[in-house]
Amino acid sequence: MRDPTCYKCDCSNHCSIGVPNKELENCPIRASPDIQKKAIELYQTDEFIKRANIISTIVKEQRSMPRLKDTIEFARGMGYKKIGIASCAALQKETKITAEKLTQHGFEVSSVCCQTGGDKRIDVDAPEDFALPSKKGYHIDYVTCNPVAQALLLNNSKTDLNLIIGLCIGHDITFTHLSKAPVTTLIAKDRLIRHNPAATLDF
Numbered sequence: 001m002r003d004p005t006c007y008k009c010d011c012s013n014h015c016s017i018g019v020p021n022k023e024l025e026n027c028p029i030r031a032s033p034d035i036q037k038k039a040i041e042l043y044q045t046d047e048f049i050k051r052a053n054i055i056s057t058i059v060k061e062q063r064s065m066p067r068l069k070d071t072i073e074f075a076r077g078m079g080y081k082k083i084g085i086a087s088c089a090a091l092q093k094e095t096k097i098t099a100e101k102l103t104q105h106g107f108e109v110s111s112v113c114c115q116t117g118g119d120k121r122i123d124v125d126a127p128e129d130f131a132l133p134s135k136k137g138y139h140i141d142y143v144t145c146n147p148v149a150q151a152l153l154l155n156n157s158k159t160d161l162n163l164i165i166g167l168c169i170g171h172d173i174t175f176t177h178l179s180k181a182p183v184t185t186l187i188a189k190d191r192l193i194r195h196n197p198a199a200t201l202d203f
Helices: 033-045 047-060 067-078 089-104 147-156 171-178
Strands: 082-087 108-113 161-165 183-187
Touching: 033 047, 047 067, 067 089, 067 161, 067 183, 082 089, 082 147, 089 108, 089 161, 089 183, 108 147, 147 171, 161 171, 171 183
Parallel strands: 082 108, 082 161, 161 183
Antiparallel strands: none
């Protein structure tokens, strides 16, 4: 089977209504029935997937809720008690608001800033060319972002769910890779337009 290319299809007229696209040879509905069958089996047998799918379906029906409210309702439905936040230092205000909202809704919150530990860039093998030069030409070895420590600290806190607030590309991937708890992004970083990546897709 060729790799699926659903971006070439008007999905609303095909898989969204259960109708395969006959013009695409690699339409997953037609080309990979074994995988589709396996997916259904997992929905029926994997306890985490079963519960998450049920709660997601219920939450999805509340179309007027903002993403934070969606997250709160999902976490409550899953029975989560402790929520971790891995945040960018530049979004401290948003992180504080989020933590306070979660606390108001009965969750315990563990929050770790991206520059936790105060480690220098050179300590994590960052390219020396990216050291910040001073006005006199001297290199200032400034503090690095530390998604590894963020993940390890939240793992140590035994969080049930971790939220990402504004982590850089690469750092968010590293954090997710190491996190023991499920991860979702509450705010995706986009410096150009106030962290709303969908608004910049036409660059």
